[in-house]
Amino acid sequence: MTVPDLDLAVPTGPDLVVVPPPSVDPRRCRVAVVEPVADVRRLIGDRLPGADRVASITDLEVAPDRPIVIVLGPGSSGIPGLTALTELTAQHPLLAAVAVLDHLTTDGMQAALRAGARDVVALDAGGDAVSSAVARVADQLVQAAPGVVGRTDATAARSAPGRIVAVFSPKGGVGKTVVATNVAAAMARRSTEAIALVDADLQYGDVAVVLGLPPEHSIVDAAGVAAADDPGSLRDLMVRDRSGLLVLPAPREPMMGVALGPEDVHDVCGGLQQVAAVSVVDVPSVFDDATFAILEAADDILLVASMDIPSIKNLKVGMQAYDLAGLVGPKLRLVLNRANAQVKLDPREVERVLGIPVEFPVPYDLAVPVAVNAGQPVVVHAPRSAAARAFDHVARTLLGPDAADGRRSAKRRR
Numbered sequence: 002m003t004v005p006d007l008d009l010a011v012p013t014g015p016d017l018v019v020v021p022p023p024s025v026d027p028r029r030c031r032v033a034v035v036e037p038v039a040d041v042r043r044l045i046g047d048r049l050p051g052a053d054r055v056a057s058i059t060d061l062e063v064a065p066d067r068p069i070v071i072v073l074g075p076g077s078s079g080i081p082g083l084t085a086l087t088e089l090t091a092q093h094p095l096l097a098a099v100a101v102l103d104h105l106t107t108d109g110m111q112a113a114l115r116a117g118a119r120d121v122v123a124l125d126a127g128g129d130a131v132s133s134a135v136a137r138v139a140d141q142l143v144q145a146a147p148g149v150v151g152r153t154d155a156t157a158a159r160s161a162p163g164r165i166v167a168v169f170s171p172k173g174g175v176g177k178t179v180v181a182t183n184v185a186a187a188m189a190r191r192s193t194e195a196i197a198l199v200d201a202d203l204q205y206g207d208v209a210v211v212l213g214l215p216p217e218h219s220i221v222d223a224a225g226v227a228a229a230d231d232p233g234s235l236r237d238l239m240v241r242d243r244s245g246l247l248v249l250p251a252p253r254e255p256m257m258g259v260a261l262g263p264e265d266v267h268d269v270c271g272g273l274q275q276v277a278a279v280s281v282v283d284v285p286s287v288f289d290d291a292t293f294a295i296l297e298a299a300d301d302i303l304l305v306a307s308m309d310i311p312s313i314k315n316l317k318v319g320m321q322a323y324d325l326a327g328l329v330g331p332k333l334r335l336v337l338n339r340a341n342a343q344v345k346l347d348p349r350e351v352e353r354v355l356g357i358p359v360e361f362p363v364p365y366d367l368a369v370p371v372a373v374n375a376g377q378p379v380v381v382h383a384p385r386s387a388a389a390r391a392f393d394h395v396a397r398t399l400l401g402p403d404a405a406d407g408r409r410s411a412k413r414r415r
């Protein structure tokens with residue numbers, strides 16, 4: 002096969018503005034060139050900076066949750082390559098293809114488009130034809146997958162360690178899981194970076210139920226992987242929910258006999274910091290070594306109290322008995338749930354008793370149990386509800402103004 006000699010040099014002159022060829026941000030969408038002939042593979046690959054290059058479509062590993070544009074070279078656009086493409090496209094909704102043909106014949110184009118290619122370009126088409134087609138298809142793909150728009154997929158280790166936000170309460174039933182799931186989901190909707198949600202409650206963990214997710218792997222599996230210092234495998238254990246959140250649920254069956262040790266917690270937190278920009282951890286309502294290990298590893302602790310006397314009393318007793326203020330005081334940030342409940346309790350009284358200001362009041366809102374029953378965070382199910390707005394405010398505050406507007410400015414830039 003002869004390789005056309007392409008002149009890709011752009012003439013420059015004093016009056017000519019040189020526009021760089023369109024390129025695809027690898028964090029948004031992966032691009033892979035599939036072509037058996039090495040020279041042609043290089044020729045196409047050189048026009049697509051950052052693209053993977055493989056000889057055969059069967060060499061390609063496709064992650065189910067990451068957009069990918071496959072660029073089929075002329076040597077892959079015969080019947081076997083196109084058949085493989087049809088199968089792959091059916092299996093992976095986040096996969097699209099551009100076919101590069103030696104010449105644009107009607108038959109060749111028809112065959113490629115029927116096999117599922119979204120665009121067809123001639124190998125000797127000048128200028129940016131290939132990179133433009135790939136950028137256009139990548140844009141369509143990413144826009145159709147809102148959960149992954151602009152997200153930094155953390156298969157590799159992060160350069161700076163992520164933050165840990167622990168959500169804790171000495172008493173169950175106060176809204177800890179609702180706070181953790183919604184704050185994490187709101188962060189995932191706002192941030193362009195990976196956000197994780199981890200259920201560390203082995204006995205009563207119900208994050209997976211609240212989000213309507215299958216609990217395939219749990220934090221117990223993660224402890225094993227994290228000990229091996231393998232962030233890629235830790236990431237693979239997590240499921241992605243519809244808002245793009247990476248979730249590590251509790252075990253499917255309550256593990257009465259099993260306890261996470263402080264070393265496990267240490268390993269998992271260290272792994273999470275490499276995988277996600279922020280990891281929100283739903284901490285069990287017990288004061289044991291694992292709990293303290295999480296609180297110690299955390300950058301922020303959302304202390305959840307419900308607006309009733311037993312909840313406030315338990316919080317006060319727990320804080321005193323374990324000297325929470327002495328151990329982790331500066332990290333404590335009080336979330337007062339059901340803050341508008343019609344009870345004879347004044348938030349100022351709560352502040353006085355606990356000695357911490359109420360930073361995040363969350364109102365009682367019927368939209369919360371409705372969303373729980375629908376298996377969705379309320380920030381997704383009823384984003385305009387009062388509770389959703391309160392959770393979004395927590396997420397924005399914890400992310401900081403720049404990160405919190407990441408998704409919006411990414412959209413604007415597009």
Ligand SMILES: Nc1ncnc2c1ncn2[C@@H]1O[C@H](COP(=O)(O)OP(=O)(O)O)[C@@H](O)[C@H]1O
Nearest residue numbers: 173174175176177178179339364365366369370
């Ligand atoms: N702000 C709220 N408004 C209305 N209902 C709420 C609110 N917060 C929590 N709930 C309800 O309380 C129940 C218990 O909350 P959950 O988060 O599971 O508690 P915990 O994890 O602390 O045991 C949930 O099923 C939810 O429906």
Ligand SMILES: [Mg+2]
Nearest residue numbers: 177178205207
């Ligand atoms: Mg819970």
